[in-house]
Amino acid sequence: MHDIILSDFNIDWMMPPSPLPLTSSDFGFHPSLVIHSYDPTAPDKELQAIKIQAWWRGALVRRTLLHAALRACIIQWWWKQKLAELLEKRRRAALQQDMRQNWAVVKLQSYVRMWRIRLRYCRLLNAVRIIQVYWRWYTCQNRGFFQGSYELTASRLGLELEISLGSKICRITDCIPFPIKN
Structure with a gap:
């Protein structure tokens, strides 16, 4: 049998291949059975097994945290999209309201301008009629x-x-x- 020496493998960067978070029940043993504390008097193989188990538990925790972080990122991205849609909807509604108000103001200004011009026209027309009456009387008197x-x-x-x-x-x-x- 061949002994596995822990220093032959760089296990700090290795991640378990499964995309789903794994628990100790997936391997058929209870967590209390695999948790060992470090004992300097323990034999070398047992120490290596403890280190492998610690690495594996760390890898599982890292993977679980990675999945949780990815899910949190997805939720945050979705929430930001929804907020952006809501803000865009509010912006469009505000623009439409502003456009309606501007249209109403322009229409009202147009009516007021029309009324003032019509009033001025009617006054001028009345003045023209008065001038014509006096002019006709004057020309008739002079003629x-x-x-x-x-x-x-x-x-x-x-x-x-x-x-x-x-x-x-x-x-x-x-x-x-x-x-x-x-």
Whole structure:
């Protein structure tokens, strides 16, 4: 039989091949049977067996911790993804709300501008109408005039009219007799 010397193997970096965490029940012996304390008077093979068992227990613990750390990393990654999705959803909702508010403000500003321009237009239109009325009256007054006189007696009506249009003057003189009934 060949003796295994512990110094021939670098067992510090070796990991068990199984991806699942193993327990002592997987090997058919109870943990209390394999735990030994270090005794300097123990024979050399027993000391080597204790070192191998200690390494194996350490490897199992390291593998269990590695699996736990990997699972924790997966859970953390999933949680970060969910938080990122939630933040993106909130950001989009805030952007949409902001967009709706901006649209409402722009629409309201547009209505106010339209109302102010319409009010100004109506005032200007009213002023134009007033100016047109006065202008027409003024041009009519400057262009020509109409004056006259009449004389009323019991038997006749005498009229004298003078119409002036710019440089032209028209004079009308007429006498209208009344019919006398006997």
